[in-house]
Amino acid sequence: MGLPALERIISMQRERRRRQTRARGKLPPPPPPLSQLPRPPQRIFCGSIASAPKRKSSALHLQQDGNSQGAKRMKYLPILPEDIWWHIHSLMPMLDAARAACVSRTFMHSWRRHTSLTFSEKTLGMDESVCEKDGKARDLTYKVANISIEHPGIGVKRVRIEFDDYKTRAYYLDRWLQIAITTGIEELSVSSSMCQKRFKFPWSLLSEGSGNSIRYLDLSWCAFRPTVRLGLRSLTQLTLFDVHISETELACLLDNSFSLQQLTLMWCSKIVRLKIPPLVQQLITLEVLGCKRLQAIEIDAQTLSKFFFCGKQLVQLSFGEALHLKTVDMHSRGAVCDARANLPSSLPNLETLSVYSYCEAVSTPMVGSKFPFLKHLTVKLAAAAAAAAAPDYDYCSLISFFDASPSLETFFLNAFLGSMHHPSILGDPSGRRQMPEHRYDKLKNVTIVGFSSAKTLVELTCHILDSSKSLEFLTLDATQGYDYLRCSVNRSGKCFPVSRDVILEGRRGLLAIKKYIKGNVPPKVKFTIVEPCSQCHVVEL
Incomplete structure (x- = not known):
């Protein structure tokens, strides 16, 4: 459900109130359509809307569910239980959900409980030159800062971060990850651009219990260098695509991943000897593709059922007691x-x-x-x-x-x-x-x-x-x-x-x-x- 659907709801509500007023012989001038309303001030993360200039308007108050007497006479949104509005809001794409929060206090409450966040050039309303012009860079910084204010991260289950611009990565990825990785998060996907200087994933955010709820972790084109064991006890699926990580650092990630069921390593060129520790006793699928320096694979997971390997050269395989391996x-x-x-x-x-x-x-x-x-x-x-x-x-x-x-x-x-x-x-x-x-x-x-x-x-x-x-x-x-x-x-x-x-x-x-x-x-x-x-x-x- 996006803005067109929201406009239809507002239009139906407006027409019903107009008929009631006409019956009493009093017909006020119709309010402007939603697309012609003035934009709100720089206060809420809402893509390109956040950069609009500050201005006062009674029409703006009319769309904010009871901020004025005029709004009380002409509410745009139908009266529905709050949980229904939360469900409607959760079905919107992230950009539409944030924009709807700009024009409705009801949607602002549900936006703060939005369970899925996607940070990318598209959802932030950025173009290719956003980091090259000082004005747009300041605007982007303001948007990012307001995400943590208007959406503190409470209740977030799924977070996806996709950026191709290196400067954007360097300045903002750490901040977005701090917002995204909170207690209760279940799915985290981070994809940055292919550059010689890779983004260093702040692995410490996953330590001390912060990553205990993560079930799905997908990292691409970055460096992941943990020095201590991480507590990813709920992790069931791990995908690393062209990630700079050694076998020792991978062990820090896997040692406490007791629930891991699927592991995929693609083009991870730093791994020389892959060893699946015996504590990973729920692993079902192991996929290894294009790890060009890999020389040996040792598997001690007795529950392993599927194994896929793709590489230019054969590697030494040791399956240990992989008694259930069938494919x-x-x-x-x-x-x-x-x-x-x-x-x-x-x-x-x-x-x-x-x-x-x-x-x-x-x-x-x-x-x-x-x-x-x-x-x-x-x-x-x-x-x-x-x-x-x-x-x-x-x-x-x-x-x-x-x-x-x-x-x-x-x-x-x-x-x-x-x-x-x-x-x-x-x-x-x-x-x-x-x-x-x-x-x-x-x-x-x-x-x-x-x-x-x-x-x-x-x-x-x-x-x-x-x-x-x-x-x-x-x-x-x-x-x-x-x-x-x-x-x-x-x-x-x-x-x-x-x-x-x-x-x-x-x-x-x-x-x-x-x-x-x-x-x-x-x-x-x-x-x-x-x-x-x-x-x-x-x-x-």
Whole structure:
């Protein structure tokens, strides 16, 4: 609910009182609309309204719920219980809520109890030059000072601070955080600009019990350097995005976070060795992305259920007694080889495994250890892998995963552009290899995206058909999997453009399917072939 809705309420109330007055034969001149009323003096935080000059006006008193006899005769706001007005006010965006407080004593009372605050250039009515001109800088300083007067922070639950201008950060972020971080706050999000000189978050505001009520903490592009343990006992979700914090300083933040359930670290370049302390016994999800100096991760949380890692290089992983870890998603160089060689012995209860490799070895190792409960396997081989070693990579080495996973139900393979560089089975006089006989009794659904005429890829598909009597669905996608960008669903009415080589290899993949695969598909299997668009991707072989 914003100012337009407030004006409608005032207009309806005004019309009702006008009819009552007309019935008595006395019709005073109509008051001006809300948009034409003079602005209040510099007293209340209300965006650009706070900078208006001081002036006296009876019309101003008419909108302040009983400040004069005239206002008593013509109240603009309907008479409603105070808790209803508080609820209406809480639904407004912050800027509208503050402006409404400027024109109504009722809304002023509820503004002081507003539970959600957002400090940004938009909500403060600032433009790009606000800190470059002395007059506007003084005006901004006055606004910030009045926030603590008109809204002391009591009852605030959610605070979000977003600023891109470094000068604004340097002068005002500390003050806003002092206003925002009060007893009872539950959600705090601070995002400043990307600069070499980072804003130093005043971590002491979270000590001595001030942060005990915080459940959600999200910090971006700042430095967080605590020297003592913090008491974030209620913290359930922590996100650090490009924050300068070392592993020792992170330990000060985590040691007393007994309720932490989700931890996300993105591009935190100061962390070398990440250790999740054993006291964090409610952690369910751990996400680590782009921490370029990270070398090792040690996890002692027995309740951990989901782990996501993305980085250029593999790191040393130690899962301790992570008995409940069921989902692992790894994106890095050599992820397929590493997952097969090192994960089975440390994660016996793993059910879902996704590996995305940027550069894979010639083949996946054949290891004796097993994934006894693995049900869902996803393997993605990126184009970078194709450029490095894809012509030598043997897709049939993925059979090692099948042999190690007696409970496997679904298998998804995305070959991307890699399979294009493999020797084609078409025209190969030796035909396809015959693989040792195996049985995959629970495998039901297989999807291969980026299917081509690559010999080892065709051989892998044929092996799955020969060994999986329980198979119910088989999908071979001879495109690059851009279903959401096809002409049938794209607003432009055209498919996502792809290179001529990709289209040609897709056509060769279709020929390989017809020659080597289609005849081996059992009738009970629902067989789906996704072909390149015949309208948008037309080329001659």
